[in-house]
Amino acid sequence: MAATGFYAFRYGFGRPVAATYALFTVVALGGLARIPGTGRQRAAVMTRLLPVCWVLVAAGTYLSVRTWSAVVGMLVVGFTLAFAAVGGPRPAGAAPGLQLLYILPSFPPYDPGSLGDRLIGTTTGLALFVAAEALLFREPAAPTYRERVARAAVVAERCAAKLAAHRDALSGTDVLAAQEASQSLRSLSVPEAERPAGPGVRARALAHTGLATRTLLGRLAELPALPHQGPAPEVTAVLRAVARTATATASCLRAGTSPAARQKELTAARADLSAVSAGPPATPAGAFLPPAVLRCHAAVLEIADAALAMGAAADLAVRGRHASVELQPGRFWYATTWAPVLWWHRLRGHAGRRSVFFQNAVRIALALTAARLVAGVDTLPHGFWAMLATLTLTRTTMGETWSTIRLALVGTLAGALLSVGILITVGSDTTVYAVLLPLWMLLGFTVGPVRGVGWAQGLFTVLVALVFAQLAPPTWRLAEVRVLNVLIGSAIGAVFGVLAWPRGGHEELRRTAADLLRRAAEIVVATSASVACGTVSPPLSRAPHHRCLQRAIVLAESAYAQVQSEPTPPFGGSGRRVRPPALDWQATLIAGHHTLWGSARLLEPPLTPLNPAAALSAGMLGERVAGRMLLVSAALDPGDDTPVAATPLIDPALPGLTAEPPGAPRRYYATVAWLDSLMTDLTRITYAVPWHPSARTTADTS
Incomplete structure (x- = not known):
């Protein structure tokens, strides 16, 4: 399609600018952009981007007349397009191609x-590429x-129905099915486009639905056999209601039917079980129900809460602000918020040096601005290629940037040598170049992405020469200029790779995860108390008390x-080559969400004080779990270079957690x-976390 538009304007209409x-435009959106999804999904995204392409071409045209305006424009446009990645995989994938425009x-x-010719050429190239994506690339x-969550909800329905019917723990086959359904909702198992x-x-609610469904599946799989003594009918009623809610959730996600009924x-069944579990007024519940029954009730109420969250989030994901299910304001704070405000929340949440999206935007904006300044001040021939090299070769880590630049x-250089040979041999016979161009484009866009950056750059060097x-009029110096520009662009990318967060997202992930667990530990202690x-207490009486943990x-x-797009760092903090911890x-993320949801649920009024023994036990257990969170947080924090041993950080069972x-x-x-449940999350996090002895000392004394 790129060759079709080029030939039509160059030889058919005699308009080289449009050509x-x-x-x-096709090279930008088809080669640089990495929009996830099928051909039709990519075509839909690029169609919506057409006005953006017009604005970028017009802005670049008018700002280019002066170097200072072009440089300032590059800084603003570069940062804005790169920072738009906070909107999801599609804006992130489209950003490099839009930068080129x-x-x-x-x-x-x-x-x-x-x-006018520039806009006509841009529109034609985009239209041809959209048509090719929609018609030629019809991959399944x-x-x-939504379908993945619906399938997981069906698995949850089967598990809940079996627990209600047989009152025994789930079989190994059922537990395995629940685990597989839960794993299918992890981001690593889901294509970027989905x-x-x-x-x-709707996007927030759908993510919320998947998280609640994973929570429900995990709690169903861990529920022990139900005790046969005590008020079993209420427990069975809740589990049956959970099964029906799961079915209604799947139907809502697939057909749009409301799960409100x-x-x-389920809300009524949960309230009945809660009332029975609490016991008659003014009578200690423990005097009537044995601890095993109360533990069972607490576990089943946790299951009911997860199912209610799943159904409400699913209805919100399908119907948006017209959801028919009653929503909890604190949990679904975004339900009545307008889209611009939600975008503002997202942008503000990443407007800081700790956000990797902000880091990437600053890095690429400064590198492109420097490249444009060098090209403008030194009147670099074909300076466009230098900026293209900066855009395509700058990576999020210094090691990866240097490796990419070398290749x-x-x-x-290899492509330049081949170009020189072609230009000297063919001379000014444009017919040969016209015949070679589509064949070389086919080779470059199929072989280059598969064989790596070295092949891609070499093939592209010959392509631009053609x-x-x-x-x-062609000259062999065109290849020389190409090498010079790539060298300058690579040097600029390497410099900013060193100056601007050269370690990438690996250590930033460790730092943010450590901060998340520290915030969660504070809420655990406060909630238990x-x-x-x-x-x-006043900070816990309002929804904003969770904002720090939410951020x-x-x-x-x-x-x-x-981090999912970066290679594993080869060196540890001390410079030694080590195996990265599993x-x-x-x-970690689920532990943060569990902390938020559980705190809000436990602090629902009316609150009555525990008896002295239970109060002391709850406070001690909360402090122990918070201490383990701080221990894991200290081990994850990249600021400690103490030599570590690959041993589990915490025991699977916390001493005293089962004391009654x-x-x-x-x-x-x-x-x-x-x-x-928080301890289970911590155990999963730290299956093979290196143990910092200094971190243990700090946590044990806190």
Whole structure:
């Protein structure tokens, strides 16, 4: 399609400017952009980007007449497009291609009068590429995230129905099915195009639905056999209502039917079990129900809470602000918030030096600005290529940047030598170049991405020689200029790779995860103390008390997203080559969400103080779990270079967690169930976390 637009304008209409923009628009959006999804999904995204392409071409055309305006424009446009990655995988994938559409008109000829031809060429190239993506690349679409969650909800329904019918723990086959369904919702198992990563209401709610479904599956799999003594009908009623809610959730995600009726049924069954578990008024619950029954009730109430969150989030994901299910304001704070405000929340959450999206935006904006300044001040021939090299070769870590630059320079040099041979042999016969161009484009765009950056740069060097040989009288010095530009662009990328966060997202992920667990530990201690004394302190009485932890979760999620695209760092903090620890980073994120949800649930009024023994036990357990969180946090923090041993950081079972004070009420067992789930998350995080001896000392004395 790139060759079609180029030939139509160059030889059919005699408009070389339009031909150039038609070709490079396809190169930008088809070669540089990495928009995830199927051909039709990519075509839909690029169609919506057409007005953005017009704005970028027009801005680049008018700002290029002066070097200072072009440089300032590059700084603003470069940062804005790179920072737009906070909107999800599609904006992130489109950003490099859009950057090129501003860079292309920023160089000679400085001719605002040719803006019409430039826009015509851009539009034609985009239209041809959209048609090719939609019609020629009809690869089968992967299951959507909604379908994945619906399948997981069906598995949850089967598990809950079996527990209600047989009152025995799930079989190994059922547990394995629950685990597989849960794993299918992890971001690593979901194609980028299907991940609900946007800032809007529906995307947030769909991500919330997946998280709640994973929580429900985990709690169903861990539920022990139900005791046969005590008020079993209420427990069975809750589990049956959970099964029906799971079915309604799957139906909502697939057909759009409302789960409101099943949500009300589950809410009523949950309230009945909660009332039975709490016991008659003014009578200690422990005097009537044995501890085993109360533990069972607490676990089943946790399951009901996860199912209610799943159904409500699913309805919100499908219906948006018109959801029919009653929502909890604190948990679904975004439900009634307008889209611009949600975007502002997302942007503000990443507007800091700890955000990897902010780091990437600053790095690429400064590098492109420096390249544009050098090209403008020194009147670098074909300075566009220098900026293109800076854009394509700058990486998020210094080691990866240097490795990429070495391969790119070797490939460019090889391509330049081949270009010189072609230009000297063919001379000014444009017919040969016209015949070679589509064949070479096919080779470059198929072989280059597969064989690596060296091959890509070499093939692209020959490609640009074939293109410009048809636009102006060819000379072998064109290849020389290409090598010079790539060398300058690579040097600029390397400099800013050193100056701006050269270690990439690996250490940033460790830092943000450590901060997340520190924030979570504070809430665990405060919540346990509030449950023990039966009062809510002012910071815990309002929804904003969770904002610090929510922001920590946002930053950790963004760092986790970047790390998935980076290679594993080869060196430890002391410079020695070490094996990276096996960490379940998503368990860290789930621990943060569990802390938020559990705290809000336990502090729902009315609150009554625990008896002295239960209050003392709840406070001690909360402090122990918080201490383990701080211990894990200290081990994850990259600031400590103490030699570490590859041993588990915590024991799978926390001593004292199963201790049962006499006469403990239902709220005590609900608190213990919450703390136990947090301990499970911590155990998953630290399966093979290196243990810092100094971190243990700090945590044990806190």
